[in-house]
Amino acid sequence: MTGGMAPSIEIESIGGSLAGDVQARSGTSPMSCFQCAKCSSGCPVAARADIKPHELVRMVQMDQREAVLSSRFIWECTSCQTCATRCPQNVSVAGMNDALRAMSRAAAAPAPSTVPAFTEVFLDAVRNRGRVSELALMIRYKLRTGRFFEDADKAPVMLKKGKLPLFGTQVGGKSERKALFARAAKGGAK
Amino acid sequence: MSYTFFPGCSLEGSAKDFHSSTMAVAAKLGLGLPELKDWICCGSTAAHASDPLLADALPAKSLSAAGGATVAVACAACYSRLKTANHHIASDAALRAKVAEVVGRDYDGRTPVLHMLEILCRDVGLDRIAAAVSRPLSGLKVACYYGCLLARPPEITNFDDAENPTLMDKLMEAAGAEPVDWPYKTECCGASASITDSSIVLDLGNKILAMAQTAGADCIVTACPLCQLNLDLRQKDMEARFGRTYNLPVFYFTQLLGLAMGCPADKLSLASLVVEPQALLQAKGIGAEA
Structure with a gap:
């Protein structure tokens, strides 16, 4: 070693606004990724994805906001947590995808997926009834998306097998829950 | 150890068989699993993919009502959401305060949550399980x-x-x-x-x-x-x-x-x-x- 130490670089402090936004929302640091691609090796949907997990992280580092927010992959992620479990740099692509989904919806980017519709009807059910009745959820999802014939053969089988009760249970406290949802949307009380 | 059971939405619908078979096994072992009163949905992927604060607040509301009992869970997805909320809330005081504002009461993130596999293997123990096999x-x-x-x-x-x-x-x-x-x-x-x-x-x-x-x-x-x-x-x-x-x-x-x-x-x-x-x-x- 000669001379002084090179000045250290705080990797979290470099990168563009997209990396910063993702980090603020998800708590995971995209700038820490050194592209080993271990995430893509273990990802169950990488083979079909338009952008593979390690490529997504690189694009976030490179501030490719539009390409990232309009990708199919952020919606195809199954949140299996394999990437987060195996990453040597503690980057969670699954966590990034949660943040990117919310950012995509906030930016009103056209989602190449019915996941946002499913998310909405699901959370509506939790707000209104406290619990989700799968039959009511499926009916509302189909009304919302117009996908009436997809899986039309599944409901009769489930009904026959007793796996689709006609009436779900619910819990009281609807107005309290509505207030809880409203406070969460605002980031806390006040 | 006393338990309170968090069934989750699936166990009231497509996984009713998981619910009834869990209760049948618990009864054979003399394991009390009274249901957690007024539990609400864990929020599942819908919550964590849209609003991280809501994703922690929904489990916090149920877990804060457990009254000192260990929350027993059969659904792997509920288990994951309840444990994730606990982890976040117990390790981040600022988040804990925010969740308290959203839920309307403070919760420390320390209600124990165990999956039925953990309870049967570790708490009940494999010897007692083997002894109950006829x-x-x-x-x-x-x-x-x-x-x-x-x-x-x-x-x-x-x-x-x-x-x-x-x-x-x-x-x-x-x-x-x-x-x-x-x-x-x-x-x-x-x-x-x-x-x-x-x-x-x-x-x-x-x-x-x-x-x-x-x-x-x-x-x-x-x-x-x-x-x-x-x-x-x-x-x-x-x-x-x-x-x-x-x-x-x-x-x-x-x-x-x-x-x-x-x-x-x-x-x-x-x-x-x-x-x-x-x-x-x-x-x-x-x-x-x-």
Whole structure:
């Protein structure tokens, strides 16, 4: 070693606004990724994805906001947590995808997926009834998306097998829950 | 230790058989599992993919009402959400304060949450399980399928080895069955993509079934309502799309354990399984108490 130490670089402090936004929302640091691609090796949907997990992280580092927010992959992620479990740099692509989904919806980017519709009807059910009745959820999802014939053969089988009760249970406290949802949307009380 | 049971929404619907078989096994073991009063949905993927604060607040509301009991969970997805919220709230004071504002009461993130596999293997113990087995599942080769959310991420669930969990294998051994050694224990089945893009589930489920078959399994054993439903309800579609024949029944671990313990057939809801297990069970000389 000669001379002084090179000045250290705080990797979290470099990168563009997209990396910063993702980090603020998800708590995971995209700038820490050194592209080993271990995430893509273990990802169950990488083979079909338009952008593979390690490529997504690189694009976030490179501030490719539009390409990232309009990708199919952020919606195809199954949140299996394999990437987060195996990453040597503690980057969670699954966590990034949660943040990117919310950012995509906030930016009103056209989602190449019915996941946002499913998310909405699901959370509506939790707000209104406290619990989700799968039959009511499926009916509302189909009304919302117009996908009436997809899986039309599944409901009769489930009904026959007793796996689709006609009436779900619910819990009281609807107005309290509505207030809880409203406070969460605002980031806390006040 | 006293427990309070958090069923979750699936156990009131598509996984009613998981619910009833869990209760049947608990009754055989003298394990009290009173239901947590007024529990609400854990929020599932819908909450964590749209609003991280809501995703922590919904579990906090239920967990803060547990009154000192350990919360027992059967659904792997509920388990994951409850443990994740606990981890976040207990390790971040600022977040804890925010969650308190949203929920309307403070919660410290320290209500213990355990999956039924952990309770049966560790709290009840394999010796007591083995002692309660009256009709061992001799000769039944089972592929223990854990799915994603029990073992991952390990720093949050602290369940078992993240890459090679063995709790279910040990339980099945205690029940007299023969767990096969196979590499897809923790592969993903596609989960709720079943609703939004079923082609994902057909691809992933087919790989899991093919590997279980290659490993010589007679059936699959699951601990998650979505894993069970995807591999069972869609098995015929997978066979048709990929030109394979599986005919692999997909049980909940509580159903097989209940059979081994001589629980009554109606309580185990074997009739709810789409891939019918009767021929396999008969061939192995395994039958439920009428």
